[in-house]
Amino acid sequence: MPKIIDAKVIVTCPGRNFVTLKIITDEGIYGLGDATLNGRELSVASYLTDHVIPCLIGRDAHRIEDIWQYLYKGAYWRRGPVTMTAIAAVDMALWDIKGKIAGLPVYQLLGGASREGVMVYGHANGTSIEDTVNVALEYQAQGYKAIRLQCGVPGMASTYGVSKDKYFYEPADADLPTENVWNTSKYLRVVPELFKAAREALGWDVHLLHDIHHRLTPIEAGRLGKDLEPYRPFWLEDATPAENQEAFRLIRQHTTAPLAVGEIFNSIWDAKDLIQNQLIDYIRATVVHAGGITHLRRIAALADLYQVRTGCHGATDLSPVCMAAALHFDLSVPNFGIQEYMRHTEETDAVFPHAYSFGNGMMHPGEAPGLGVDIDEELATKYEYKRAFLPVNRLEDGTMHSW
């Protein structure tokens, strides 16, 4: 058996913070797992170093399911983003090791390819409708088959998804949380205009997506869904906070716009009612925050029974290690829908050399054994951790709102 003899946590900041777990076996084969929880990175680093790694030493690296259950049930304190991100990192690293030992890419261990490639969506954003549509046209010219549209709202200084850089969006932008101000009625007026302009410019052969980022009530989301229906959105994401999964029933009663939820979910229990009641169309839980490949497969299997498809989160705070794990999962799972792809900076790509590739709107994890991602540890040490928080959001009268 490949015995785990050592493990370490690598924290680096090549443009943004990443936490990576490296598990080493007695045969000298190692595996990598992403453990990045944006804005709360060091809590996972500590959970791994202080509470998980000591329990891994001496174990058989091949026993992925048993180690998953050991860390989940063994903690007694179940679920939660910190615990589940730490378990995910271990899980990814063990799949990486298994693949390297087998000499196969991880997707082959998951049952092989169910499709030729993974359809991804890119992010078009701009301060105005015109700017956003122009960026979307660039994406279309690059071959993207699906594009997410976000734009600035007149009368609001800033909003989710719009940054200074048209390709890279990093919301964790300050040493203490930035304060944004939100106005729902202004927002509800601008989004249908954005979609109208986008359809006129881009035509109908491209999927258009939008992220509401938990900001509407169910009835407001129903209104927006109705207004967007003529422009055939691929999905509306995170229409309302999902702690109360029942809330989505109200949205469903008012619109046929497909609904996507789940980037902040960390277990199957967060999604169970949404899936079983067919209140959503896409589940966005992702490898790093939802317990790794092992747990995400379980979520996908449940979703498949109810014709819910996958649409994994893939923002830049998910490291190339997670991106690779997501692509292996996406390629293999029967009920794949779409994968988010926000490209990383050159600095990040240099720290994490990888086998996955993009072409003509599709991605592929590549054929390297394991996950197909490495880490240049020497280069990683050059980029020191820099505390960075996600913003907070208030209504114009100062009331705290969801960001």
Ligand SMILES: O=C(O)C(=O)C[C@H](O)[C@H](O)CO
């Ligand atoms: O990519 C998305 O859909 C997001 O909503 C991005 C999140 O705000 C981001 O990953 C938070 O860390």
Ligand SMILES: [Mg+2]
């Ligand atoms: Mg989102």
